[in-house]
Amino acid sequence: MKIDLHGKTALITASTGGIGFAIAQGLAESGAEVVLNGRSEASVSRARDKLNAAVVGAKIHTHIADLSSAQGVETLLKGLPAIDILVNNAGIFGPKDFFATDDETWEAYWQTNVMSGVRLSRALLPDMVKKGWGRVVFISSESARNIPVDMVHYGVSKTAQLSLARGLAKVVAGSGVTVNSVLPGPTISDGFATMMADEVKRTGKSLETLGKEFVMSQRPSSVIQRAATVDEVANMVVYVCSTQASATSGAALRVDGGVVDDIV
Structure with a gap:
């Protein structure tokens, strides 16, 4: 199987390092133009230089924006090229006792982990539907199905992403656009x-x-x-973004190493 994404442009949020950067590199290696996003000029510049070194001739756009608010998402949307692939990777995590997790913390997780994807999907999906082709991927977590007792707030936000992706897949049904979730483990x-x-x-x-x-x-x-490597997670995402994955939509695809103990 040869994945060829020449002529497609992909936005990967929070892509200056970790899983996000690995996804950006994988998509660039498959021929896609990529939009790198981070919260600071320094981190975005480092990621751009690293990607240029890793993928000769890569076509890279950079956009600085903090997606934890509606204003940050609007900042990102300004000046974007036409987007064919949206990878909602932006997210925060951290352990905290449920009884010590205040409303402010819950709201911060909801805005970053859930609403950033809501806002970007709402803005970018209509043009994908008009073109008859597009890919939206939410980077969720095995914690969406295996809620960690020390991160209930995080697990809830990741479960919400699964519902959001499934719902959006139904919204764009039959359009040639697919919406899926990928669930990494450790x-x-x-x-x-x-x-x-x-x-x-x-x-x-x-x-x-x-x-x-x-x-x-x-x-x-x-x-x-x-533990998995970031490249192992990115491989799944690149496939889901490919033309070959056209019959996969509304799915929650696990890259958790089998942590979730069921057969579905």
């Missing part, structure tokens, strides 16, 4: 590296080893018994 991303930085220094263990230990202690139902 992944060795930039965020994981930051979280484990002190542990790496203390133990001298690699991120891969620490990732495996985390999975075996916190997600023992994992079938692959290790």
Whole structure:
């Protein structure tokens, strides 16, 4: 199978590092023009330089915007090229006791993890439908189905993404546009590296080893018994964005290593 996305332009939110950057690179390698998005000029510039080095001849647009508010989404939408592929990757996470999680925290998670995708889909889907082709992908999480007791607020926001994607798939049914969710599990991303930085220094263990230990202690139902790489997650997203995935819509596609213990 050869995935060819020449002539398509993809917006990947929060794409200056981690899973978002890996998705941008995978789409660029498949021929798509990519729009990198981050919250600062420095992070976006670093990502652009890194992508240029990784994919010779890549066509890259950059847009700086914080998607945690309606105003930030409007900032991103200004000056965008026509978008064929939207990957809603922007999101925040962090453990917190349910009883200590105040309304402000819930609202912050809702605005970033859910409403950013609502606003961008509302703005960009109509043109995809008019063209008769488009792809929208929400980067959810296995936590959407396996709600973590220490991150109920996060899990709820990720479950909402599944409902949103399924609903939008019905809204654009028969148009040639597909809408799907991808659910990563524990992944060795930039965020994981930051979280484990002190542990790496203390133990001298690699991120891969620490990732495996985390999975075996916190997600023992994992079938692959290790953390995934960002490229493994990106591979699924690139496929879902391809022309070959035209019969897949309204789906929740797991890249969780089998953490969620069911057969569906």
